[in-house]
Amino acid sequence: EVQLRESGGGLVQPGGSLRLSCAASGFIFGNRAMSWVRQLPEKGPEWVAAINKGGESAYYAQSAKGRFAISRDNAKNTLYLYMNSLKPEDTAVYYCARPKHSAQAAGDVWSDYDYWGQGTQVTVSS
Numbered sequence: 001e002v003q004l005r006e007s008g009g010g011l012v013q014p015g016g017s018l019r020l021s022c023a024a025s026g027f028i029f030g031n032r033a034m035s036w037v038r039q040l041p042e043k044g045p046e047w048v049a050a051i052n053k054g055g056e057s058a059y060y061a062q063s064a065k066g067r068f069a070i071s072r073d074n075a076k077n078t079l080y081l082y083m084n085s086l087k088p089e090d091t092a093v094y095y096c097a098r099p100k101h102s103a104q105a106a107g108d109v110w111s112d113y114d115y116w117g118q119g120t121q122v123t124v125s126s
Contacts, residue, residue: 002026002115004096009120016086020120022079022096030054030074033103036081037116038092045110048094049081050103059103063089086124093119 008020020036035050049070050059058070069082079096097116099106106112 002098004098004115004117006094006096006117006120009094009122011123011125012086013126014087014124016124017082017084018086018122020081020083020094020096020122022081022117024077024079024096024098027098029072029077033099033101033106034070034072034079035097035099035103035106035113036070036079037095037097037106037108037110037113038090038122039095039119040089040092045095045108046092047106047108047112050099050106051079052103057103059106083122086122088124091122091124093121095119 003025005023033052036048037045039045048064051070055072067085071080095116097113100114
């Protein structure tokens, strides 16, 4: 059974940082691209970042470029999202998601993914 479990969310002040983690199990983690997707209040999913299976290539939404960094540790079956210079508009539930196809094909609809976790809340507020 595929499982993705996010952790690391919380309340942070504007300008602060957080590191999200996603523990994967039930599949060969190193064989699949992975993504982070967020869902803002009363809005649809928004793709944030994706990384290829080996970790050599990363892709970012415009809103995340220069502030967020996606990485993975295939030996630990874990995906990370480092978030810096956080803004109130980054407030959302963040999901670790497995794209059906490549990292480049991951988008803003849940049908681009075959599995995702339960999400972790990130709130940016003073």
